[in-house]
Amino acid sequence: MDITDPLLLFGTILSMYIALSLTLNLEFGFTGLPNFGKVLFVAAGGMLSATVMYRVALVLFKLHSNDIFESSPRFSSTIDVGLASNPVLATELLVLILLVGAVVGAALGYLASYPAIRLREDYLGMLLLGAGELFALLTAYYPPIAGGPENLTTPDLLVGFGSAEKYVILVVFAVVAVFIFFYAERVAKSPLGRTLKAVRDNEIASEALGKDNINIRRKMLMISSALSGIIGALWILYWSQIGGLIGGDVGGTFPRLLFTFYPFTIVILGGIASNYGVVLGAVALTTVYVGTTELLPTMVTAVNISGQNANLLTDFINSTQYIILGTLVIVVLLVRAGGIIPEKPSYPLRKSKLKEMASAAGEPPPAPEKPDSEPVKA
Amino acid sequence: MIDPLIVATVEYGGILSVMCIGLTVTYQTTKVPNFAYADVVVVGMTAAYFSYVLLGLASSYLTLPFSMLVAGAFAVLMYILVMKPLIKRGSSILNLMIASLAVDILFTGVEADISEIGIVPFSRAFTHAGIPVLVEAPPLPDFNFLIRNGIQIVHTCPLASAGSCIPGIFVISPVLLAATTGTMYLLLKRSRFGIAMRAAIENPSLARVVGINVDRVYTVSWFIAGALGGLAGSLYAIGDGMSLGVQNTLILDIFAGSVLGGLSSIYGAVIGGLLVAIGENYVITVLAKSVNSQLLVLQVGGVSMIILIITLLVAPKGLVAVNWRRLISRRS
Numbered sequence: 001m002d003i004t005d006p007l008l009l010f011g012t013i014l015s016m017y018i019a020l021s022l023t024l025n026l027e028f029g030f031t032g033l034p035n036f037g038k039v040l041f042v043a044a045g046g047m048l049s050a051t052v053m054y055r056v057a058l059v060l061f062k063l064h065s066n067d068i069f070e071s072s073p074r075f076s077s078t079i080d081v082g083l084a085s086n087p088v089l090a091t092e093l094l095v096l097i098l099l100v101g102a103v104v105g106a107a108l109g110y111l112a113s114y115p116a117i118r119l120r121e122d123y124l125g126m127l128l129l130g131a132g133e134l135f136a137l138l139t140a141y142y143p144p145i146a147g148g149p150e151n152l153t154t155p156d157l158l159v160g161f162g163s164a165e166k167y168v169i170l171v172v173f174a175v176v177a178v179f180i181f182f183y184a185e186r187v188a189k190s191p192l193g194r195t196l197k198a199v200r201d202n203e204i205a206s207e208a209l210g211k212d213n214i215n216i217r218r219k220m221l222m223i224s225s226a227l228s229g230i231i232g233a234l235w236i237l238y239w240s241q242i243g244g245l246i247g248g249d250v251g252g253t254f255p256r257l258l259f260t261f262y263p264f265t266i267v268i269l270g271g272i273a274s275n276y277g278v279v280l281g282a283v284a285l286t287t288v289y290v291g292t293t294e295l296l297p298t299m300v301t302a303v304n305i306s307g308q309n310a311n312l313l314t315d316f317i318n319s320t321q322y323i324i325l326g327t328l329v330i331v332v333l334l335v336r337a338g339g340i341i342p343e344k345p346s347y348p349l350r351k352s353k354l355k356e357m358a359s360a361a362g363e364p365p366p367a368p369e370k371p372d373s374e375p376v377k378a
Numbered sequence: 379m380i381d382p383l384i385v386a387t388v389e390y391g392g393i394l395s396v397m398c399i400g401l402t403v404t405y406q407t408t409k410v411p412n413f414a415y416a417d418v419v420v421v422g423m424t425a426a427y428f429s430y431v432l433l434g435l436a437s438s439y440l441t442l443p444f445s446m447l448v449a450g451a452f453a454v455l456m457y458i459l460v461m462k463p464l465i466k467r468g469s470s471i472l473n474l475m476i477a478s479l480a481v482d483i484l485f486t487g488v489e490a491d492i493s494e495i496g497i498v499p500f501s502r503a504f505t506h507a508g509i510p511v512l513v514e515a516p517p518l519p520d521f522n523f524l525i526r527n528g529i530q531i532v533h534t535c536p537l538a539s540a541g542s543c544i545p546g547i548f549v550i551s552p553v554l555l556a557a558t559t560g561t562m563y564l565l566l567k568r569s570r571f572g573i574a575m576r577a578a579i580e581n582p583s584l585a586r587v588v589g590i591n592v593d594r595v596y597t598v599s600w601f602i603a604g605a606l607g608g609l610a611g612s613l614y615a616i617g618d619g620m621s622l623g624v625q626n627t628l629i630l631d632i633f634a635g636s637v638l639g640g641l642s643s644i645y646g647a648v649i650g651g652l653l654v655a656i657g658e659n660y661v662i663t664v665l666a667k668s669v670n671s672q673l674l675v676l677q678v679g680g681v682s683m684i685i686l687i688i689t690l691l692v693a694p695k696g697l698v699a700v701n702w703r704r705l706i707s708r709r710s
Contacts, residue, residue, distance in 0.1 A: 036475075115690065122410065127687060141675035264479070329477070
């Protein structure tokens, strides 16, 4: 039994989920915006950057067809051959998809901020959920976006790396995850992070202190949506085939379960507004996800159960992940609503520095950290 | 024969409105959009098949009490095991919404596991009764009204019928909707329990002070909401048959209808449900015929999502909160 592939898969999915959940944490955990339409920003970034990149490549390679989506497997392999000998062009196309993903995400985030600053949180959640569903339907049945019912096989931008490609994808995702982690940590420790929490916890008080609630929410939504769009664009490097109906379900490459519910699961499990918690939550979720979708089924085939029983068992293991994760979320909400690593108050300076200053001024040291309490406003 | 499009619209309108009433009741009591409500409907649907086959009922409509009981019990379980403890802990609305999403995912997993493994012992009984498997099951048998020298009730329509034939669900569905609305009206406005329920919804702490057991009132409300879901599930099984996983598309319609109605009043829910059903079945089919056949893909979820989004953007409190008199007089 070869363990390399499941491990690679684990690493890639883990990095993707760390990155995506951290962006969700920025808007849901810190700012209090319930983005139940997370899938919309990821899918729009991914699908639109894929078609734009594919169309640009068609123009560059002078390929024509009446139905560019139907002939996409053929065209893409032609383009792949060209890209293998031209790494500069491949890099340019890579930059292009990242740019398109970021721009699409930011634009959608700007659009979403219109209802986000007007509606109550539960109504906003419903609205974003609905928007995500509508986009999934659109991509599933409206061909110009991503081929509709036909799939779009995208050119392989990392073709130059040959057999090392899988490792390169892992590295790319890991770099993005680390980058977003440091960004989120910086936000959490900065005055901006404390402002965000103020906006989340008490709108009126933060307004009274002169904070522009509307602008802050809009900015956070745009930043985290742009990052989501980039993650979506990178996801097509991994899949190299996108479509609104892959697997027969509406949602296709970007199902609501994987890109809305699972990030929320991670944030709830790990800890709302806690970056380390989110990383821990991502590890937990990825273990369950990869374990039930890849590792255990591989074992089933390894121990030589064959025929219909093996399929049944694989399906059974596969759908057990929903039971595990659903139960986990409910239990964590009931037992430890702050998550495994709950939110910590952030200090403007290092704690040792604060103590030093306090003792120099002859005051008692700052109060110890409060025990975990409900961080989101009731 | 009546146009099958109208039959489908009327049938689904009745079913959807009943579900919207149920969702509105749960929203009123716990103030949380319950994303797991369609699961209650699916439980009712499954209960309808099981009771029909295992009890050998004479008519499909006799499954109604069974599915209402089972679905009601399921909703109460959901309330007692998940929602009530969370509310007691002082969870925010967002956490409650996430919890209901989690219940939905949990249910999907259980459903898939049962359909993959657990159904095997049952499948023989079901095959015997002419219903092959439970994952995808044909509609339960319906009766028909045959109009020929008066009205007769027949089981299958004669192919070359001299009169016109109306499927039973075409009549039963709106009748049950009217009965449900009437019962809810009587319950809320004329009964002691209804007054207690309205008080508990309006101001829980004040209701507690006057001696209303708010907790029990909420539990009963969730049972009522679940029973309505079961009723709708049973009718859905008779009209359209069943496919496990149908909750994913049902929930979109239920939310669209309820939000259009305003999530605050039962009559709003009825109107919203009917409008969504008309839009999704009738309007879009007519538009597809006359404008562009591509539009037909909006039928599953598309129309309802457009309605939901427009409602939330333009009038988030729904149709019942719009001041129609002012709107009309301003224009004229």
